[in-house]
Amino acid sequence: MKIALLGYGKMGKTIERLAQNRGHEIIFRINEDIEKFDLQQVDVAIDFSIPAAAFKNITSCFEQQVPVVSGTTGWLEKYSEAVELCRSKNAAFIYASNFSLGVNLFFELNKKLAQMMSNFPEYDVALEEIHHTQKLDAPSGTAISLAEQIIENSAKTGWNLGEASKEEIPVTAKRIENVPGTHCVSYNSDVDTIKIEHIAHSRDGFALGAIIAAEWLQHKKGVFTMKDVLF
Known part of the structure; x- marks a missing residue:
């Protein structure tokens, strides 16, 4: 997969390491305004940004038809709005409070x-x-x-x-x-x-789960949960 990392803090760096170990390629590492980037060349975006940026990150992916996996918490007052937009754009979305x-x-x-x-x-x-x-x-x-x-x-x-x-x-x-x-x-x-x-003993469990979710989400449309991925 070609991946855009939305948020490149400790979690983003852990995802990068594990994703590359699984043969994936990191195309973008985004800590700034997501609208400056053309995401058409990526297969999936993984969002572990900050609460203030999450909604814009996620909806920008929907607008560009990029599947998005988000583990950012603290923004869920807008979750229903994000779900509605995802469905209206026929996009793909997985949110989980924890991907482990x-x-x-x-x-x-x-x-x-x-x-x-x-x-x-x-x-x-x-x-x-x-x-x-x-x-x-x-x-x-x-x-x-x-x-x-x-x-x-x-x-x-x-x-x-x-x-x-x-x-x-x-x-x-x-x-x-x-x-x-x-x-x-x-x-x-x-x-x-x-x-x-x-x-949790390290961030690796959270990061690996997010990558597995991103792999699963490819070529799908709709709103899913980690339960769909694992069970």
Whole structure:
């Protein structure tokens, strides 16, 4: 594949290394105004930019009929608008809050556990996420996805960063140097705690998942999720 990297920070550089190892070619490394670039020569764009740039990056790809894979979080108030534009342009799009295979397995485990625990109201659920100090959004997109899955499969009505009501899921976000990403879901009662946790050891898992998604997305049209890619 010929790839445009939208965002060339630590994640972009990791994607570059792994993509080249898989025989792909990086055509553009874009940290500036995407409209300056003619993307017609690329097969797919992979967006790990910043929240302020993500929507413009993604929609510019749709306009040029370039499939786009995005893992940027913190811009999802415009996600529905992006989906609508993708479909109107007959383009191709995958967004995931986390492309790691392990995290996507963790998502499935989280949904199943939430269904099981919904029958035991004596347990209070809580979420904690830890990331490196350069991460701009809090809580992480992955933590929000986990919270939304629990809400869909329980009596909880929402989530809140910090203090939460009885009907909400309390979410704690910590920023610690050199932590790629840790997510923990715990169910606490007076007598015990049940906990599931995913700990990333490096960025490689996220990057490889995004590349696999980009490979899968070639020659397709529509809006997809990582579940379509993996399962």
